[in-house]
């Protein structure tokens with residue numbers, strides 16, 4: 001049975017960088033929670049941990065009684081991904097977030113530590129109740145296959161192991177559609193799409209905007225509705241602008257017709273062959 005991820009979550013990269021923005025950023029995340037976002041993506045990397053403090057303050061303000069309904073995702077740096085250091089890094093993240101448990105803990109990208117060591121740490125964290133599930137990020141199809149083979153060797157059942165792979169996937173980076181997305185779908189594994197707005201560029205893309213307007217959508221909304229069209233992708237756009245947070249959330253329930261999808265393909269061509277996974 002697959003673990004369900006919502007179609008949209010809030011990205012938080014670049015939050016926590018400036019003390020002077022703390023209140024506005026907490027307000028932005030709180031606004032997202034109030035309009036219905038149920039997944040927040042963060043990482044120990046972001047602002048050297050200060051981003052997790054912003055997320056923690058927003059979760060606290062939202063109320064502890066809501067904790068069970070929200071999927072909090074954080075990530076361990078590859079340099080910390082040894083068995084011992086992963087456990088320590090997770091505890092530091094939980095401390096900054098003010099939480100007792102992470103819902104999903106991802107390896108941010110591959111580093112020098114063997115997968116088995118990181119997986120052992122994830123198992124230890126799961127046994128201790130500090131994480132519910134784990135996953136990976138920035139893994140191309142062959143890397144993911146290798147990771148899953150190690151999990152199998154370690155006797156981990158598919159419904160207990162890697163939950164998701166968070167990768168760059170957007171209209172500007174359609175490569176995963178060729179092999180990674182089908183491979184993940186075959187395993188009933190949802191994909192988390194980072195940078196789904198192309199760092200904001202898609203929101204002001206003239207041709208996309210022209211297509212979106214008669215549909216009653218903004219370019220950003222069309223980009224997001226497209227990203228989550230299969231029902232097996234969770235897009236995590238980042239914004240600290242309240243109106244945009246609402247706008248983005250409203251997009252993901254919009255179903256696109258075959259004609260609308262064809263029109264999008266004419267602007268952003270689907271991949272015709274293998275493209276190495278793009279990374280931001």
Ligand SMILES: NC(=O)c1ccc[n+]([C@@H]2O[C@H](COP(=O)([O-])OP(=O)(O)OC[C@H]3O[C@@H](n4cnc5c(N)ncnc54)[C@H](OP(=O)(O)O)[C@@H]3O)[C@@H](O)[C@H]2O)c1
Nearest residue numbers: 011012013194195196197198199200203220237238239240
């Ligand atoms: N795993 C990884 O290696 C990895 C890598 C990159 C990103 N991520 C995650 O994915 C999240 C999203 O990616 P991202 O932050 O790189 O890029 P993104 O979500 O594609 O774009 C964010 C930018 O778009 C702007 N924006 C958002 N909604 C908009 C709208 N409706 N209209 C116009 N502009 C809009 C934001 O501005 P304002 O904030 O000023 O509103 C911000 O500048 C990150 O925050 C992070 O959580 C993960």
